[in-house]
Amino acid sequence: MKISNAHLRSFRNHNETAFEFGTRVNVLLGENGQGKTNALEALSFLCLTKSFYASADATVMQQHGTFFEIKSVLLSDKGKEFHVRVTYDDEKKTKKFTINGADVEKFSSVIGMFPVVILSPENSSITFGSPADRRKFVDLVISQSSKSYVENAMEYRRIVRQRNMILSEAKGKDCSSEIAPWNEMLITYGSRIIGKRNQFLSEFAPYIAQTYLDIVDERETPKIEYAPSISIKPDSSLEEIAAAMEQKLAKKKNDELRFQTTLVGPHRDEIIFSLNGMSLKHFASQGQHKTFLVALKVAEFFFLKERCNETPIFLLDDVFSELDEYRSRKLLSLAESLGQIFITTTSEKIFGGAEWNNERRKFFIKSGEVAQEPVTA
Ligand SMILES: Nc1ncnc2c1ncn2[C@@H]1O[C@H](COP(=O)(O)OP(=O)(O)OP(=O)(O)O)[C@@H](O)[C@H]1O
Ligand SMILES: [Mg+2]
Incomplete structure (x- = not known):
């Protein structure tokens, strides 16, 4: 392009x-x-x-x-x-x-x-910032390589908003019947997003390993790990993810009423970056952060080039x-x-x-x- x-x-x-x-x-x-x-x-x-x-x-x-x-x-x-x-x-x-x-x-x-791949000073939040910053990065890469993802993500955001409204209006009282249909939608759309992020992160891993090697002279091993709010495996099926979400929702029911917000789903995902097994966020130097970010972006470039069939x-x-x-x-x-x-x-x-x-x-x-x-x- x-x-x-x-x-x-x-x-x-x-x-x-x-x-x-x-x-x-x-x-x-x-x-x-x-x-x-x-x-x-x-x-x-x-x-x-x-x-x-x-x-x-x-x-x-x-x-x-x-x-x-x-x-x-x-x-x-x-x-x-x-x-x-x-x-x-x-x-x-x-x-x-x-x-x-x-x-x-x-x-x-x-x-x-x-x-498009953008490398800008704001991007430093991808490695330094909150889980939301890392989710945004991952979402933008997946969105550019998968049409349905954008739509699922939009719908999921709407569902969470609705669900949060019900929880907030319930003011801590039981609202099982109002929330039941939203639980189902949360699981349907949430599991699709988790499934896609899970698949993406395992496919993206070799790209980041390669670009990191290309950029850094000394040997440092980068790793990206997916840490969703439910426990899944790299090869979990959509049904397994949905079942795990359902279980976790039931477990968190009282907490959700108490905190009046949705506590289970991909909007709570964390994505952990590490170098030689040490968390980037907590242990890396400024230079390592920057290098990791550049490697991420170059990896994003190659990933998108292949997936979109377009440079x-x-x-x-x-x-x-x-x-x-x-x-x-x-x-x-x-x-x-x-x-x-x-x-x-x-x-x-x-x-x-x-x-x-x-x-x-x-x-x-x-x-x-x-x-x-x-x-x-
Ligand atoms: N909506 C807007 N309407 C008019 N001017 C705007 C608007 N938004 C930003 N600006 C102006 O644009 C300028 C900033 O432009 P920009 O961020 O592109 O600068 P830059 O050349 O990249 O500078 P730097 O080297 O500092 O990054 C500022 O003067 C700001 O006031
Ligand atoms: Mg500028």
Whole structure:
């Protein structure tokens, strides 16, 4: 997959910005707060139909604006052209997504069509943060590689909300009859999500082992372990997972009434990262965290490339500011070997001596504009 061009209107601080991208490396250079990350956010919006930062569409609309628009031409590995357009109308609070002129009815159907991997400073929460941050990472990778997962996850969230409402309204009193149908749905959808995460984590394990080896010189063995709120095995069937959920729900019935919230299901899953058998979260150094994260993202790239049958685009937001020059160069040459990449940076230093041409372009971003046209061959 490649992004040939993109046209942003009224998106964050970009009033009207047009990019004609290089086919391999695109560097967005500029001082702090100029709109580099915003441009990457727009690109990811095309692929994910939403922002990877903001939860509400209106947030990415230019302040005091009434709409935003992102238009782009994407090219698949097989050479097929996709004219993609996203528009948001603030008055009607509606978002429209079209591909080659046709309206997309279900936004979830777009996810995975244009696979994307994002490495940004916010991602540090994947290794440092709470279980929810790790679930979000896992969900985004699975979502891009499995259509039904997105829909199951959406439905599951709705079920948990409903169920929590019943538990909260019961105020600790028995509500067995109201909650019974929701228990069944919780188990149906919850077990599908647990089953998929279980399968994903075992399939993903060799990818992370390999990329970690590629990135780290010394031998450290990374591991990702699935720790759901019910006990299952790596090869548990859907029926076994559902049975385990049912059992656990019965066991937690009183606790759920007392705490007025759903205590069993994939929204309580933990995913544990470790290096040489030691939990990353509790024992790893800053550098080990960073390396693990880069390895995760590169592994995600290869995983999606295989599953989606399409090379993902790779967005690297401000990754070099935290790495020393040696590691930065290593990451850069690795990233360049993957596919089309988009890099934001405040310093050109690491690209010193690079040639700029149709494959490799540099855009100087200032106050939400491309201040200088890129050099082309
Ligand atoms: N909805 C919005 N409307 C207008 N401007 C916005 C909006 N959201 C953010 N901005 C502005 O965008 C700028 C930040 O842009 P961005 O995050 O892309 O900067 P950056 O170039 O990546 O900087 P840094 O190097 O610090 O990461 C800020 O000046 C902010 O005020
Ligand atoms: Mg930024």
